[in-house]
Structure formats: structure tokens, C-alpha cells
Amino acid sequence: MPDLIHDGDSAAAVSSLRSAVMLLGRRLKHQRVDESLSPTEMSVLGTLARCGSATPGELARKEHVQPPSMTRIVALLEAKGLVRLEPHPDDRRQKRVSQTEQAEAMLAESRTKRNAWLSHLAEGLDEDEWEKLRAAAPVLEKLAHL
Amino acid sequence: MPDLIHDGDSAAAVSSLRSAVMLLGRRLKHQRVDESLSPTEMSVLGTLARCGSATPGELARKEHVQPPSMTRIVALLEAKGLVRLEPHPDDRRQKRVSQTEQAEAMLAESRTKRNAWLSHLAEGLDEDEWEKLRAAAPVLEKLAHL
DNA sequence: CGTAACTCATTACCCAACCTAAATACCACC
DNA sequence: GGTGGTATTTAGGTTGGGTAATGAGTTACG
Incomplete structure (x- = not known):
């Protein structure tokens, strides 16, 4: 762990990231791609599209949400016909969650x-800025999952 | 607006950014630097530290929050002694919000x-990844403010 | 075996941080 | 000086999470 990481630039970057992420998150909540989701x-x-299928507990861990929250989310998705729930083949406590064709569409x-x-x-950013975002996107994702 | 921006890479990046920002935001809500704030x-x-002082309305616009929400936030900050409220010199409808010495500390x-x-x-990221984050931080901030 | 301890999912309830709508106080312009 | 517009606040609602406690199922151990 090099000391380079603890310089002032990085501290400023973390501070900046923090507020930008909170702000963007707030705005993304409203500008949803799909209403009602x-x-x-x-x-x-x-x-689910990436992993095929998973149990509610696995999903909760991946989304960093508590199991009861995932139960509710899965129930909502099922009610909308976007997800299918089947009994787990090996363990009758668990369930298998998989997406429907409707979800695919x-x-x-x-x-x-x-x-x-x-x-x-795109109107607000130039190509250079987009390039930086594209480069950082996978890193942010890694960071989000710790 | 070049068509370069609409390629598959950017679409994937936007998708990735979206989920990463939401996820990180959720986690940042819990891992607060200061409890009770x-x-x-x-x-x-x-x-406020950057701008010196502002009216509640200005703050609401900068944080992309509705005015009533900012009223509550400012009231909470005042109750904690982190912010001072003074009457606006020119317009008695408005108020001036400025930080206290306690907030500075x-x-x-x-x-x-x-x-x-x-x-x-830092344990989870290498220097190259940090570099990408540092480069993207100001862009994200710009994006967050539209 | 059988029972104790653990795990998965769920149910019931709660809370924080936003929102919208309506009220209040004030300015500005004709 | 009334009238329309703006800044803030009050009141009340919604949403997306959380914790605690329950039930059903599995695993380990004496």
C-alpha cells in the first residue's frame, strides 16, 4: 500500500467522489429509465441477467441490501411478472429466482x-470527459462491491 | 454531438455507472464519516465552506433538493450549532446561512x-485504478450538477 | 436417533430523507 | 396601493431502505 495513495489529491478526490455520488444517486432516483421500477x-x-439465477440471499449480498429488503424487492418483481420463483432443488429453505422473458424484453x-x-x-460533456468516465466506470463498480 | 458517444461502450458505461453510483450511494449512507450527520x-x-454563505434557496438549488427539504436540513444544522442564520441585508424574505467555527473544526x-x-x-484498488478515479472525480461532480 | 445450533426466508414494524401542496411573508412593478 | 411573483416555511405523504422476531429446514454432535 504505497503512500502515494494518501496524498492530498486523493483525499480531495475521495471527498469529491463522495458528494458527487450522493448527488448523482439522488438525481438518478428521479430520472429513472423505467417508471414504476x-x-x-x-x-x-x-x-439476474448476468448470473442466470440466484437465491434471495445471494442477491441481497450482491446488492448490499438486507435479506428482508430483498424479499420485498423480489416479491414486487414477481408481482410485475419480471421474475419467477421456484423451489430450490437441494435445500427447501431457499428459493431460486430467475428472470422471465418479459424481463428480457x-x-x-x-x-x-x-x-x-x-x-x-452528452450535451454537457466533451469527448475527453466521457473517456474518463468510461475508464472509471468499472473501477467504480469494483469499489461499490468492495 | 459526435456519434462516437452513442456507441456500445458508452451505453455499457452508463449502465455500469448507474448501478455503481446507486450501490455506492447506499453504502455511503451507512459508512458516514460523522455519525449524526x-x-x-x-x-x-x-x-458553505466553499461559498462562504448562501440563502436556503441557493443551497437547495446547488444540492438539487426541494426548498422545504433544505429548510429542514438547515434547521437541523443550526440545532447542532454548525450553522448560523442571519436576516438577509437586502431582502427580508431571505436568510443568510453561514457556517460556524464549530463546523470548521x-x-x-x-x-x-x-x-x-x-x-x-485502498487495499482493494491498485494505483492505476486510483488514477482513473482521480481523473473521473471532477467529471462526475460536473455531471451531478448537470 | 434426537436435539441443539445454525441458516434462509419471511413477517411485522419502524425510520430517515426525500417529496408535493398549501400557507405566510415579503418584494416589485404598474 | 393592488397584483403578481418569489423565499421560506408548515403539514402531510411516500419511498426505500433498516432491525427484531418467527418459522421452516438443515447440519452437527453427543
């Missing part, structure tokens, strides 16, 4: 909407 | 705590 619900669908649609939002944001 | 309150103090203390948090996170 909270950011966490969206995120769960994304995770919704994700595709959300991708186009996201492009529209992207175009809107 | 919400992220937004912290952010308001930071803004608290911000200094929070900076050291932030460094501790930073050291903890």
Missing part, C-alpha cells in the same frame, strides 16, 4: 431509453 | 476520518 429493482434484474427496451438519457447528458 | 447535511457544510476532523476510510478502500 426502483433503481435497486433495476439493478437486481441486471444481476424490458431490459432491451430500457437500453434504448438509456441511450436517450445518454444523449441528453 | 446525514450525507446531504455534510454536503451542505462542504458547499468538524470538517477538519472529518477529513482525517475520511483518510482512514480511504486507507481501507
Whole structure:
């Protein structure tokens, strides 16, 4: 762990990251790609799309949410027909959560909407700034999952 | 607005940014630098430290929060002795909000705590990744303020 | 075996941090 | 001097999480 990391620049960057993330998070809550679907619900669908299927507990750990919250989220997604719940083959305590074809379609649609939002944001940033964001995105994701 | 911006990489980056920001935001809510001070309150103090003083309305606009929310936040900060409220010299509808010496001290203390948090996170990222974060931090901040 | 300890999911309840709508006080302009 | 617009506040509601306690199922151990 080099001391380079603890210089003033990094301290300022962390401070800046902190406030920017909180602020952006607040705004993203409102500018949703899909109305009637909270950011966490969206995120769960994304995770399921990547992982195929998972148990509620696994999802809770991946989204850094407590199990009861994930229970509620999964129930909402099921009510919207975006997710299917099946008994776990080996362990009758657990359940298998997997996405439906409808969720697949919704994700595709959300991708186009996201492009529209992207175009809107593009007005405010130049190509160099976008490049920095693209480079940082995977790092932020890694950071978010610790 | 070049078409470069609308390629698949950027769409993926936006998607990745979205979930990472929401996730990080959720976690930052819990890992606060100072207990008993919400992220937004912290952010308001930071803004005041930069700007000197402002009216509640100005603060609401800068933090992208509705005026009633800022009223409450300012009231809480005042109750904690971190902020001072004075009548506006020119307009008796408005108020001037400025930070107290106590807030100054608290911000200094929070900076050291932030460094501790930073050291903890540093374990998970290499220098190259930090460099990307440092580069992206100001862009994220710009993005957050639209 | 059988029972004790643990784990997964859930239920019930709570709380923080926002929001909108409406009220109040004030300014500014014709 | 009334009228429309703006700054803040009050009142009340919603949302997206959290904690504590319960029930059902599994595992380990005497």
C-alpha cells in the first residue's frame, strides 16, 4: 500500500467522489429509465441477467441490501411478472429466482431509453470527459462491491 | 454531438455507472464519516465552506433538493450549532446561512476520518485504478450538477 | 436417533430523507 | 396601493431502505 495513495489529491478526490455520488444517486432516483421500477429493482434484474439465477440471499449480498429488503424487492418483481420463483432443488429453505422473458424484453427496451438519457447528458460533456468516465466506470463498480 | 458517444461502450458505461453510483450511494449512507450527520447535511457544510454563505434557496438549488427539504436540513444544522442564520441585508424574505467555527473544526476532523476510510478502500484498488478515479472525480461532480 | 445450533426466508414494524401542496411573508412593478 | 411573483416555511405523504422476531429446514454432535 504505497503512500502515494494518501496524498492530498486523493483525499480531495475521495471527498469529491463522495458528494458527487450522493448527488448523482439522488438525481438518478428521479430520472429513472423505467417508471414504476426502483433503481435497486433495476439493478437486481441486471444481476439476474448476468448470473442466470440466484437465491434471495445471494442477491441481497450482491446488492448490499438486507435479506428482508430483498424479499420485498423480489416479491414486487414477481408481482410485475419480471421474475419467477421456484423451489430450490437441494435445500427447501431457499428459493431460486430467475428472470422471465418479459424481463428480457424490458431490459432491451430500457437500453434504448438509456441511450436517450445518454444523449441528453452528452450535451454537457466533451469527448475527453466521457473517456474518463468510461475508464472509471468499472473501477467504480469494483469499489461499490468492495 | 459526435456519434462516437452513442456507441456500445458508452451505453455499457452508463449502465455500469448507474448501478455503481446507486450501490455506492447506499453504502455511503451507512459508512458516514460523522455519525449524526446525514450525507446531504455534510454536503451542505462542504458547499458553505466553499461559498462562504448562501440563502436556503441557493443551497437547495446547488444540492438539487426541494426548498422545504433544505429548510429542514438547515434547521437541523443550526440545532447542532454548525450553522448560523442571519436576516438577509437586502431582502427580508431571505436568510443568510453561514457556517460556524464549530463546523470548521468538524470538517477538519472529518477529513482525517475520511483518510482512514480511504486507507481501507485502498487495499482493494491498485494505483492505476486510483488514477482513473482521480481523473473521473471532477467529471462526475460536473455531471451531478448537470 | 434426537436435539441443539445454525441458516434462509419471511413477517411485522419502524425510520430517515426525500417529496408535493398549501400557507405566510415579503418584494416589485404598474 | 393592488397584483403578481418569489423565499421560506408548515403539514402531510411516500419511498426505500433498516432491525427484531418467527418459522421452516438443515447440519452437527453427543
